[in-house]
Amino acid sequence: MVREVFKKPTKWPIMKSLILKEIDELIYGSMGIIIFISFFIGGVVAIQTALNISNPLIPRNLIGFATRQSVILEFAPTFTSIIMAGKVGSYITSSIGTMRVTEQIDALEVMGVNSLNYLVFPKIIAMFMYPFAVAIAMYVGIFGGWIAGVFGGFSSSADFVEGLQLDFIPFHVTYSFIKSVVFAFVIATIPSYHGYYMKGGALEVGKASTTAFVWTSVVIIILNYVLTQLLLG
Amino acid sequence: MIEVKNLHKSFGDAHVLKGITTTFEKGKTNLIIGQSGSGKTVFIKCLLGLFVPDEGIISYDGKIYSELTSRERRDLRQEMGMVFQGSALFDSMTVEGNVMFPLDMFTKQSKSEMLDRVNFVLKRVNLEDANQKYPSELSGGMQKRVAIARAIVMNPKYLFCDEPNSGLDPKTAILIDNLIQEITQEYDITTVINSHDMNSVMEIGEKIIFLKDGIKEWEGSNKEIFKTDNAAVTNFVYSSELFKKVRQMYIEERN
Numbered sequence: 001m002v003r004e005v006f007k008k009p010t011k012w013p014i015m016k017s018l019i020l021k022e023i024d025e026l027i028y029g030s031m032g033i034i035i036f037i038s039f040f041i042g043g044v045v046a047i048q049t050a051l052n053i054s055n056p057l058i059p060r061n062l063i064g065f066a067t068r069q070s071v072i073l074e075f076a077p078t079f080t081s082i083i084m085a086g087k088v089g090s091y092i093t094s095s096i097g098t099m100r101v102t103e104q105i106d107a108l109e110v111m112g113v114n115s116l117n118y119l120v121f122p123k124i125i126a127m128f129m130y131p132f133a134v135a136i137a138m139y140v141g142i143f144g145g146w147i148a149g150v151f152g153g154f155s156s157s158a159d160f161v162e163g164l165q166l167d168f169i170p171f172h173v174t175y176s177f178i179k180s181v182v183f184a185f186v187i188a189t190i191p192s193y194h195g196y197y198m199k200g201g202a203l204e205v206g207k208a209s210t211t212a213f214v215w216t217s218v219v220i221i222i223l224n225y226v227l228t229q230l231l232l233g
Numbered sequence: 234m235i236e237v238k239n240l241h242k243s244f245g246d247a248h249v250l251k252g253i254t255t256t257f258e259k260g261k262t263n264l265i266i267g268q269s270g271s272g273k274t275v276f277i278k279c280l281l282g283l284f285v286p287d288e289g290i291i292s293y294d295g296k297i298y299s300e301l302t303s304r305e306r307r308d309l310r311q312e313m314g315m316v317f318q319g320s321a322l323f324d325s326m327t328v329e330g331n332v333m334f335p336l337d338m339f340t341k342q343s344k345s346e347m348l349d350r351v352n353f354v355l356k357r358v359n360l361e362d363a364n365q366k367y368p369s370e371l372s373g374g375m376q377k378r379v380a381i382a383r384a385i386v387m388n389p390k391y392l393f394c395d396e397p398n399s400g401l402d403p404k405t406a407i408l409i410d411n412l413i414q415e416i417t418q419e420y421d422i423t424t425v426i427n428s429h430d431m432n433s434v435m436e437i438g439e440k441i442i443f444l445k446d447g448i449k450e451w452e453g454s455n456k457e458i459f460k461t462d463n464a465a466v467t468n469f470v471y472s473s474e475l476f477k478k479v480r481q482m483y484i485e486e487r488n
Contacts, residue, residue, distance in 0.1 A: 106321065107323075109282075110282075110310060112307040112311045
């Protein structure tokens with residue numbers, strides 16, 4: 001399927017508008033949920049870290065440090081990707097699946113359009129903007145941790161910021177972006193596959209969306225392990 | 234003209250098309266009829282290149298499909314128009330967007346040239362003032378007319394229609410049938426219609442192919458179908474009481 005996606009491309013002016021439309025649908029349209037979840041996850045990480053520091057010898061800047069590490073390494077790239085697999089993945093499967101059921105894909109093929117390129121390629125390219133969403137998730141997550149830590153009375157702002165800067169390894173951000181690029185490809189392709197090759201009617205569109213979400217999540221979790229071992233192990 | 238020789242198609246153990254040989258003539262409305270499950274849709278999808286036949290030859294004005302390169306196949310497909318059973322209009326596009334789509338994809342026409350052509354074909358299918366409407370805002374008959382407009386916008390040499398009047402009231406169905414026949418004659422297109430609607434058979438069946446269990450059981454015209462003694466065809470054609478009475482009257486008249 002992936003090979004077909006890159007064969008016989010659609011005219012660039014049409015493809016450009018399709019890519020912009022998909023960026024709007026898949027990335028910009030998901031920013032609300034990404035910001036909402038990141039903010040509260042960052043806050044919860046900060047609170048839980050603070051509540052688990054019982055030893056007075058452990059510095060309070062650990063709250064900022066743990067929030068930064070958790071958000072940058074895992075929550076922003078991986079947790080957000082699972083959410084995106086549900087939101088964006090089910091949208092991709094159901095929209096392509098509905099086109100299959102209503103013969104719109106056959107209509108494209110009869111016209112001589114490479115339907116895989118027309119439908120899937122813009123989604124893959126649009127999802128390459130996903131690391132920007134992950135960057136925002138990192139920022140908002142840490143901000144959420146700072147709000148919860150400082151305004152919850154668990155840490156001073158100075159301690160939190162000191163923790164954020166403590167032993168900072170820039171490669172961790174790179175690692176996170178590498179993961180997000182790989183996950184973006186998975187989120188664009190697996191749901192597309194399940195939508196494009198589905199058979200049946202409206203009920204099967206729903207089933208295909210569920211199956212696509214499960215497989216996308218499984219692949220993300222396995223790749224998360226593999227990439228962590230390869231890049232940080 | 235489309236020529237089909239010894240066409241076979243199977244799906245697993247199910248042998249759907251069993252050696253069909255026929256010709257679809259230019260400038261005529263060619264009908265494929267038969268009961269549900271007789272292989273009509275599979276046959277039309279083989280003609281469209283959506284299914285690859287297991288055996289047999291399909292040639293379009295002498296060009297054998299299986300011998301064409303992928304580029305030649307793409308070019309050939311641009312000479313085909315298809316009206317799907319459910320219209321298959323793109324939900325996210327307006328009527329204008331749907332009809333303009335093939336022009337936008339395959340021609341280098343300016344926006345105003347494309348709009349002129351779109352307005353021309355929409356007028357041809359008697360559907361003016363609906364340019365900015367979405368498919369969901371249209372009735373079944375209007376959707377079919379948009380589908381016909383989209384199918385003919387590129388001046389196709391071959392027009393395929395899969396049950397073009399299914400789900401339509403009898404009056405609208407006749408309008409759609411007549412429109413397809415007019416367009417076929419006006420633009421000298423090879424039109425292939427998949428139908429099990431007897432009104433269509435009588436109205437526009439210039440050439441009829443009757444399929445039964447994947448075999449071509451009979452072929453002829455709408456004038457000949459009432460005279461045939463083929464039991465399978467008469468069982469199909471005269472399945473309704475109305476047509477049984479018509480046949481009885483015809484036999485009495487003949488005697």
